[in-house]
Amino acid sequence: MSITDPLNAVLLEPDEIEVKQIKSDEKVNVEVTVDQISGHDQIIAPEVNGDYHYSVVIHWNKLQLKASYVFNVKVR
Numbered sequence: 287m288s289i290t291d292p293l294n295a296v297l298l299e300p301d302e303i304e305v306k307q308i309k310s311d312e313k314v315n316v317e318v319t320v321d322q323i324s325g326h327d328q329i330i331a332p333e334v335n336g337d338y339h340y341s342v343v344i345h346w347n348k349l350q351l352k353a354s355y356v357f358n359v360k361v362r
Contacts, residue, residue: 302345305329309338316340335361 305316321328332338342355 298346298348300344301347303327304341304343304345306341307332307338308341309336331359332361337361 303318305318307314307316316329318327318329320326329340338359338361340355340357340359342357344353344355346352
């Protein structure tokens with residue numbers, strides 16, 4: 287996940303990516319890793335069946351911006 291700085295037209299990687307996984311009442315932080323083939327940030331879905339909710343917040347400190355995403359994953 288990256289953005290272009292409109293003043294300098296430079297691609298800016300995020301300074302921080304926070305990911306929380308929520309299942310029932312349990313909320314845990316999820317590690318963000320880098321995919322070895324694509325070089326993109328990734329999270330790994332759990333192997334245990336269930337419905338998981340994710341909250342992702344991405345920070346670009348230099349631009350004082352952040353983006354938030356929420357999505358669900360069903361593991362079967």
